[in-house]
Amino acid sequence: MTEKHQLQDNFSSLSQKKLEQETRVKDLTAEKKTVTGSLDSLSQKNQELEGKVRSLSDKLKKGTCEGAKLGSSDKLYISEGEKSWSDSRQYCRDRGGDLVIINTEEKQRFISSFIKHSVWIGLSDRENEGELKWVDNSELKQR
Template sequence: MTSMRVPLFTELGLYLVGSLMIYQLQTRYNNLTDERDQLQTRYNNLTRERDQLQTRYNNLTDERDQLQTRYNNLTRERDQLQTRYNNLTKEKGHIQANKINISQCVHLCSSTGQYCQEGWRYFDSSLYFLSTEKKTWEESRQDCLERGADLVIINSREEQTFVFNLHLRAWIGLTDSVTEGTWKWVDGTSLTTGYWSAGQPDDRGQEDCAEIYFSKDDPVTTWNDDKCGTNHNWICENVV
């Protein structure tokens, strides 16, 4: 049997076809590799953008929550201020009404020396209110303020004798609650002349508020320091 030999040009053609296919495959491989790298880059970029957006979202959420908190706080402060304003308006009305009542009885008190209306008494250009109940020093002062007055300030021996003769054990407008040992009147002035009982003030157990005793023999040695939370009668003064 005679063997058949592939012509040389046919072998060359096959070689060229194979080389072309390899080249095309390599080109496609390279292209796919480039596309993969580009897609990977785009994926990485999108991931970074997503993370940045998530961070911005979280930051905006935190800012929103902080603003909401500030808004709530401001709303509460506004409501508190409104309540304080309403209370002060009511107190102002009470004080004005009490001042009118006090002014109406000044003439009667100054001309007769008798007790004024609603527990007030007149002495040396001042009106004095004598309580019929007992309260702490702070509560007593608040009652005086609501009456358009304040706890009594004793400026002279004569006034001390007058207050003594009111026959009360009562709070007066003197305290060292701000600075221990520094006694000041409710108008902020420092005590210059005191009418303390012997051995007083002794500050036994934070006794920071002053009272006057009637049950002493000498009217000008009748003050005592006591705990401000103790309940006593009190005396208000309104200079007219």
């Protein structure tokens, strides 16, 4: 009789654990469905962003990036081949511009988002060694 009670207790305990596991499976299934939906959404956004990056890269390879707006009328130009800082600045000036001045975090993030190699920016200490100034003569402001 004692053995029968023990078996019944074990059965009840296992039945309770089974119910708990079934509930856990239902919860995990619902969570998986939510995560899968989020993953699909992120994958779609990733594809859109990759398309934009490809488009910008194609424009950069052609030497201009008119779609990459830094300000109301800013354009980025990328030259073919390596150039010195002075030659790069002249390249920009020949096109009516100058080397880029990075004066906001937003501009820094924007440029960093698609530039994958070394580039010259409009910052130098050519006039006074150790005193960095932008090409518009403004001083470098460090945070």
